[in-house]
Amino acid sequence: MDPDDPRRDAIVKAAFRYREGLLCHAYAILRDWNTAEDVVQDAFLVVVRKWQDCHDITGVFPWVRQMVTFRAMDVLRSRGRTRGNLALAETIGRVMESGLDADEADAQGRLKDALATCMQDLDRRSLDLLVGFYWQRRSCDELAASQSRTVNAVRLVLSRLRTRLRDCLGQRVGDEVVATALGREP
Amino acid sequence: MNPLVERWLEHDLDEADSEALRLLLETDPSVRAELVAAVRERHLFAATAHQVQAARDTVGMEEADGTALPAEPRHPSRRKRPSHGRRAIPWPWLAGAAVAAAAGLVIMLRWSPAPPSDALPIAADATGQGPTIVRADGGRDAVGPLRAGDELVAERAGRLALRDEATVLELAAGSRLRLDDAAQGWSFSLRQGTVDVQAAPQRAGRQGRIATDLGVATVVGTRFQVALVDGITRLSVGEGSVRFHGFDQDRQAGPERLVEAGRFTVAGPVLPEGIWTQHTGERLLNGDAAQGLRHWYVAKTDLGSIAVVPTGGVEGGPWWRMEGAPRLEQRIPTVAGVRYRCTAHLRIDRITVPRTWGGVRILAVDDRQADRWRELAVGDPLIMTTDGWRTVELPFTAVGAASRIIVEVFSDGRYAAGADAVSVVPVDAEPDR
Numbered sequence: 356m357d358p359d360d361p362r363r364d365a366i367v368k369a370a371f372r373y374r375e376g377l378l379c380h381a382y383a384i385l386r387d388w389n390t391a392e393d394v395v396q397d398a399f400l401v402v403v404r405k406w407q408d409c410h411d412i413t414g415v416f417p418w419v420r421q422m423v424t425f426r427a428m429d430v431l432r433s434r435g436r437t438r439g440n441l442a443l444a445e446t447i448g449r450v451m452e453s454g455l456d457a458d459e460a461d462a463q464g465r466l467k468d469a470l471a472t473c474m475q476d477l478d479r480r481s482l483d484l485l486v487g488f489y490w491q492r493r494s495c496d497e498l499a500a501s502q503s504r505t506v507n508a509v510r511l512v513l514s515r516l517r518t519r520l521r522d523c524l525g526q527r528v529g530d531e532v533v534a535t536a537l538g539r540e541p
Numbered sequence: 542m543n544p545l546v547e548r549w550l551e552h553d554l555d556e557a558d559s560e561a562l563r564l565l566l567e568t569d570p571s572v573r574a575e576l577v578a579a580v581r582e583r584h585l586f587a588a589t590a591h592q593v594q595a596a597r598d599t600v601g602m603e604e605a606d607g608t609a610l611p612a613e614p615r616h617p618s619r620r621k622r623p624s625h626g627r628r629a630i631p632w633p634w635l636a637g638a639a640v641a642a643a644a645g646l647v648i649m650l651r652w653s654p655a656p657p658s659d660a661l662p663i664a665a666d667a668t669g670q671g672p673t674i675v676r677a678d679g680g681r682d683a684v685g686p687l688r689a690g691d692e693l694v695a696e697r698a699g700r701l702a703l704r705d706e707a708t709v710l711e712l713a714a715g716s717r718l719r720l721d722d723a724a725q726g727w728s729f730s731l732r733q734g735t736v737d738v739q740a741a742p743q744r745a746g747r748q749g750r751i752a753t754d755l756g757v758a759t760v761v762g763t764r765f766q767v768a769l770v771d772g773i774t775r776l777s778v779g780e781g782s783v784r785f786h787g788f789d790q791d792r793q794a795g796p797e798r799l800v801e802a803g804r805f806t807v808a809g810p811v812l813p814e815g816i817w818t819q820h821t822g823e824r825l826l827n828g829d830a831a832q833g834l835r836h837w838y839v840a841k842t843d844l845g846s847i848a849v850v851p852t853g854g855v856e857g858g859p860w861w862r863m864e865g866a867p868r869l870e871q872r873i874p875t876v877a878g879v880r881y882r883c884t885a886h887l888r889i890d891r892i893t894v895p896r897t898w899g900g901v902r903i904l905a906v907d908d909r910q911a912d913r914w915r916e917l918a919v920g921d922p923l924i925m926t927t928d929g930w931r932t933v934e935l936p937f938t939a940v941g942a943a944s945r946i947i948v949e950v951f952s953d954g955r956y957a958a959g960a961d962a963v964s965v966v967p968v969d970a971e972p973d974r
Contacts, residue, residue: 379584383576386552388587389880389968392936396918403919443559446566447576454577463581470589477593486594489587492552520586537585538578 366406369415370399375467376416376460377423383451384427384444388490394430398422416457424448459536466528466536473523481516488513542579543572550579592934660686661723663701671701672712692719695734703727708749708760711737721752728752731767731774738765740781757794759784765800776800872908873946875939880968881905883935883946901948903935908943917944936968 374395381391398419402409409418431444455463474482480502487493487501495513499506525533545562548554554562565572663686674682677690687693693701695712702709708727712718716734720727726747729736740749740760749760751767755774758767765778776785782801786794875881885903907915918937937944 375584375588378588379580382584383580388591389936393880393938396937399919400916403916437556439556439559439563443554443563446563450566450573450576451580454573455581463584466581467585467589467592470585471593474589474593482590482594485586485590489583490591517586536578537582538575 362412363406365412366409366415367399367402369412370402370419372464373416373419373457373460374399375464376455376457376462377419379455379460379463380420380448380451381423381427383447384424385430390430391427394423394426397426413457416460420452420460424452462532462536466524466532469527470520470524472527473520476523477516481512484509484512485516542575546572546576546579549576550583660688661703661720661727662686663703671699672696672716672718687720687723689720689722689724692717692732707739707741709739711739713737718751726750736767738767740765754788756785756787758800872943875908875942875944876967877939877941880936880938881944882966882968883937884966885933885935885948903933903946903948905935905937906945906947907940908945915940 377395377398378388378391381394382388385391385394401422402415402419409415428441428444428448431441436444474485477485484498484502487498488495493501495506495509498504499509502509504512521533521537543565545554545558545565548558549562566576663684671683672693672695674685674687675692675694676682677688693710693712693716695714695716695718698712698714700709700711710718710729713735716736717732718734718736719730719732721730722728726749728748728750730752736751738749738751738760751758751760753767753774756776758765758776760783765776765781765783767774767776776783778800782799785798785800787798788794883903883905902919904919905917907917917940918935935946
């Protein structure tokens with residue numbers, strides 16, 4: 356088949372459109388952002404190389420998601436995870452499949468774009484706090500030490516940041532969309 | 542939120558709890574919904590904050606004291622830059638110039654309107670097609686001595702000679718060249734277009750200089766060309782050598798470079814989409830090759846600081862354009878198993894044949910065997926519009942002692958594309974695969 360087939364581009368583009376949703380899916384199984392990114396990248400490489408295997412453009416998301424699931428489970432097995440952990444990961448993979456369809460996976464990317472705009476207004480310290488807590492999974496104790504704050508202050512700032520960003524997100528995409536994606540504010 | 546889901550989020554489940562949560566998820570739809578929403582929220586906060594932080598680090602915009610950023614992310618090329626019309630000179634520039642002058646060093650450029658100075662006698666070319674002289678007071682002359690502030694405007698390609706020396710300036714059609722100073726030799730600033738200079742060696746105490754907003758070339762006695770192309774300053778040297786300083790966005794001069802015959806230097810706030818392939822050379826971004834580019838554009842082949850692989854159609858003048866399927870690539874040393882993050886700014890413009898598919902992408906490949914690359918990662922290929930710069934992130938885990946980062950156009954269209962501020966940095970986190 357002609358590698359320059361326009362269908363190739365459509366399939367690759369479609370796969371990339373779901374990147375954020377796929378990352379969510381991989382993270383839920385793996386619980387590690389870096390590894391989740393790698394797993395999604397691996398899946399994209401397969402898409403680029405074997406796009407002909409996808410016969411239906413509307414089926415791109417489940418196709419790639421399946422690859423992500425298989426690869427993520429492989430990673431967990433290679434790390435020697437216990438049977439219980441593997442069983443939970445499998446269940447969570449199914450939960451994510453049922454709770455994050457193609458539309459929601461697409462919406463996740465738009466939400467991320469909107470949130471990025473909201474985050475532009477944050478100062479460096481706040482951003483560091485969010486990255487430390489959410490991306491690097493550092494404890495509030497560690498963050499408090501690194502920012503010369505009390506643990507309670509770190510928790511308070513994180514809580515306020517969450518509220519502020521959710522509000523900003525709601526203003527940009529609508530409160531209902533945010534509530535559907537992230538649940539109601541506790 | 543269900544406490545088990547909460548503890549799962551905090552990675553705080555033992556084997557029994559894991560099983561309890563699994564059963565709960567199998568039976569309770571509300572817990573399932575909670576978990577999905579929690580993951581989506583985690584993802585948004587984690588990935589977005591990380592991306593915004595990485596973008597700030599890449600463009601070096603953040604302030605140590607936590608100054609808030611502008612509302613929209615900006616590409617380095619859109620950072621504060623002096624405009625063509627401005628005359629204000631930052632005080633560090635003046636201070637630096639004063640210190641250097643006191644030390645008897647050569648100061649490269651004086652950008653403010655120069656005070657009246659000695660006239661520069663010129664002789665138009667015998668063809669009589671020399672550029673028009675637009676005087677500082679608005680008057681126009683075809684011939685006559687040039688004074689500081691006068692501007693040469695070439696509606697057609699033309700040339701003139703500096704009468705007291707064997708220096709010839711050739712202006713391309715549409716070029717504008719202003720004389721800033723003639724007291725200690727001559728100092729022009731190129732406002733637009735291209736000037737070819739066949740310069741005689743300057744007498745002691747005199748200098749010949751051609752400046753742009755982005756740098757200044759000082760004559761040693763040579764034949765060279767300074768061109769402004771799409772906001773880029775390109776200096777290419779035919780004979781002899783030329784000293785060159787690139788300017789950063791605050792017009793602070795970068796380190797001096799001696800550009801020898803047969804080499805070029807390109808300076809700009811945005812890197813050009815191609816290079817002049819007849820010469821070898823380097824590229825300067827914001828005054829210095831090392832600034833902003835990190836591991837990108839180090840010497841690799843005869844082409845100098847960047848490898849251009851024209852596997853597809855390349856057309857048009859002396860510039861490579863990323864049209865068809867050529868690509869830019871860079872080999873970088875890596876450590877097997879270590880995770881890296883490549884960030885690049887890409888754009889498409891000047892579409893000559895609209896694309897129906899494809900775009901610009903970055904990918905990382907293993908370099909263990911140059912002829913048998915293994916793809917490590919591909920970036921978002923959706924860079925296909927002309928709406929400005931897009932930031933693309935490409936995380937990958939190296940598998941060998943070297944990797945190649947490739948920026949390539951893959952498309953059936955024909956258009957110019959550019960890449961800028963490409964960086965490859967190791968990620969802090971330990972790879973665990």
